[in-house]
Amino acid sequence: MMDKLLRVFYTDGPRRRLRSGWRLGIYVLLLMLFTLPFTLMAGLLMLRLNMDPASTPALLVGQIAFAIASTLATWFAVRFLDQRPWVSIGLTGPRSRASREFGLGLSLGVGQFALILLVALALGWARILACRACAWTWDQALRELVYALALWTAVAWSEELILRGYVFQTLAEGIGTFWAWVAQALIFAILHAANPGWGPRPALGLFLAGLYLGQGYLATRRLWLPIGLHWGWNWAEAALGFPVSGLEQTPMRLFDLAVSGPEAWTGGTFGPEGGYLGVLAILVGMMVLHQWAARQARTNPPRDPKQDPDPRIEPR
Template sequence: MADWTSRAGQGWWRGPAGVRAGWRGLAYLLIALVLVAVEIAGLAWLKPPWVRPTALLTPRIILLNEVLLLVPIYLASLAMARAEGREVAAFGLRQPRPVRALAGGLAAGIAVLSLLIGLLWGGGLARISLQGLGLVASLASLAAWLVVSLLVGVTEELGFRGYPLVALARGIGFWPAALLTSLVFALLHVSNGGESVTGILNVFGAGMILCLARQRTGGLWWPIGFHTGWDFAQNVIFGTHDSGQGCAGALLSTLPVGPAWLSGGLTGPEGSVIGLGVELAVALTILRLLPARRDDFDMDQRGPSG
């Protein structure tokens, strides 16, 4: 099948490098959507009790949700990898010293979210209090949320900065592909009940930062770590709202004070305009501290297939 996708041609379907990048990206999306639709239909038929909404987000709910998303994303990536004669790991998971990159991203994600919370607290825009969990309960909660936060990072980074970014970058260039995938990433958050306009802008900015990190590090592991650290600090360390919903088992409780556009309101810290400034600082820091590297796909080399 790889010969079929790479066979040169002329027209709206094929170019000199084979099936055009846009069609490859669309094929990936359709495969993933069909698999998600099958899962939704199965859940609607089975009606398992664990899919019912809860007052607070829990590690168990997030775990089930992310597994149900990761399976279609992985299978769609696998289908496109096989079609192109590659492996799924080639879309950003195969890079030198992945553990080091993951740990670096994790530390950076926790640090950046902590900086944002610190700015909100220092400006009188957040009120922080202890939840009063015991030592054993705190350690158990930290471990559970770390696992599910890592799963969120893997799912969303593979889903947006994996095959779609690679495929589109080969056709239209890296930064147009980054803009497009980040826009889709942000729009998919609109359906979250507690999102705001500022929150969506922050999500778009986060997508661009993660694309930048993907380009600079040559793989997905640093972005996965950063995504994990941000969610971990937000959900369990500081206990902020996440798109309008609280999280169970947090060590601290962080509540907004003042106007929502400054404090984030019920959206959480992502809903604050201060977050946009923090994201700009993060982007500049990445450009300064992370040396540019190449992965198995040199995404800055625009192929003729677009």
């Protein structure tokens, strides 16, 4: 009887640990536990500095606080619930490989938004009203650059660490890789439900974006590519004048852009991922990533477990 009860909570084998569903539930509680004090500290700092809650600095403070909290919660879960090394979450690999994968993701994200803007301009669905960056002083340009680097790094790091990191990998243990891939994308879309302008089309776009980011992890079994992709996507979307998932107050906006085309295609006030232009861009990106992964599988030598351990293998 006791063995049957233990099997409800623990895996079989010589090294018993909590089953994936229980670990995932505890991880959510850990996220809440770590996020609360850091959110309170961020709020007190905003009050102390008289920050407008809708301003870029306030957004930055909140995102950095969440990034710290999510890092601590994930580290705790990986080390103590999973009983595996921290880097096994997807932070393995030589620096050269990590840089290449991050660079590929960054290039894909920026390139896709440059293409979206060019298509929107060519079809008359968007118009550049003014060049904001042209009026910046050196001090303003430096401030915008620092804000953008800090904000998009915090967003990409925290969301990828949580979703393509712990959630995806833990779900895959319980329900298999395919359904975990679908589930983490669905969670990604739902987590943006509070953003302005969210609805069925934005939900579809964000779901596909979650699949795309998950594909980046599956192609490498590391987080560097999806972090770069997420970073490049958000940065380029803001820099080229589009709303970022419904958010307008984002740093380093190079242009004032007027979007007047059909909302079903442009995404309207939510941004291109809320329209069919964004959906098409994501699908093209997924095809490019698939081809890249297939080429890597043909040309790369087998993994050296000493230099680049497989994060899916549990350490003994």
